[in-house]
Amino acid sequence: MAQDNRNVSRIETLSRRQFVRAVGGAAAIGGLAPFVGLGTGAARAAVLGEGPSPKSAAETAAGRLFESLKPEQREVLCFSYDDPLRKKINANWAITEPTIGELSTEQQMLVEDVVRGVTSPEGYERFRIQMDQDSGGFEEYHIALFGEPGTDAFEFELTGRHLTLRADGNSNPGAAFGGPIVYGHGQGDSTKGLPGNVFYYQTVKANQVFGALDGTQRDLALVDNAPRETAVEIQGEGGMLPGICLSELASDQKELVASVIRVVLDPYRAEDVEEAMAVIEAGGGMDALHMAFYKEGDLGDDGEWDNWRIEGPTFVWHFRGAPHVHAYVNIGKRA
Incomplete structure (x- = not known):
């Protein structure tokens, strides 16, 4: 209480x-x-920016996560960039079967770095409260990686109850957040x-x-x-x-x-x-x-x-x- x-x-x-x-x-x-x-043109871009890049904090952490995966983990967590799974959205679903809690401690920390990287400080705190109350914590959510880091077709995605987050380094130009996202709270x-x-x-x-x-x-x-x-x-x-x-x-x-x-x-x-x-x-x-x-x-x-x-x-x-x-x-x- x-x-x-x-x-x-x-x-x-x-x-x-x-x-x-x-x-x-x-x-x-x-x-x-x-x-x-x-x-x-350039004047507006200077004011508004052009979105994230492969060198942004979240994308860099996602790349390190990709490199840390063992072959058996990649078989379950990694997909081609064009896989239709990347475009699916739902308010309550597991994009892959393993939970974040099943990753190694280092890998869990890298996933958390991605989440911190795609959120503001206040947003991160809200989402962590939401994840704790809706699903029992960050460790109960799920991830997938599409494509390969260092290319122009790579995306990290996190899903679970009431939350979808993406980091794509602008692999999908003209789409904010890397594509459709979801948030909520029960x-x-x-x-x-x-x-x-x-x-x-x-x-x-x-x-x-x-x-x-x-x-x-x-x-x-x-x-x-x-x-x-x-x-x-x-x-x-x-x-x-x-x-x-x-x-x-x-x-x-x-x-x-x-x-x-x-x-x-x-x-x-x-x-x-x-x-x-x-x-x-x-x-x-x-x-x-x-x-x-x-x-x-x-x-x-x-x-x-x-x-x-x-x-x-x-x-x-x-x-x-x-x-x-x-x-x-x-x-x-x-x-």
């Missing part, structure tokens, strides 16, 4: 820190809010406010946008039924996007949506965040995004919309907050 209380205290501290950072205005969300004034299941859930603060932040909408805007933004949570295929230009188009919003309302995007991206490393922002900008920026809130799954029937979605031609962030959090993310160019 004492450990649970410490976890809740850490979660609350992180949430306050996230909130203060997010509501600090356009300057605090580092270029994401306006999506203007970034220029084009705490507070079916209970209003999801007590103890490390991602509930994202629901609170998203609902600030709904609170800032006028009546006509709310009619456009509020949708009866949500799509399947796994329905995060990139639609590209001309796609059927749910909710209100952000071009219909005033500048201060757009800044609120931008702050939501910054908050949900914040658990991840800066290189992936920068690439995600560049991909959104390449897809038309803020004015090409839509935001939808779903009546379905309103815990407590309180009008705090637990299920919501932000989507554009190159961006899908589907947040299902009821009965507990499952979030599916896909940011990239249409294949």
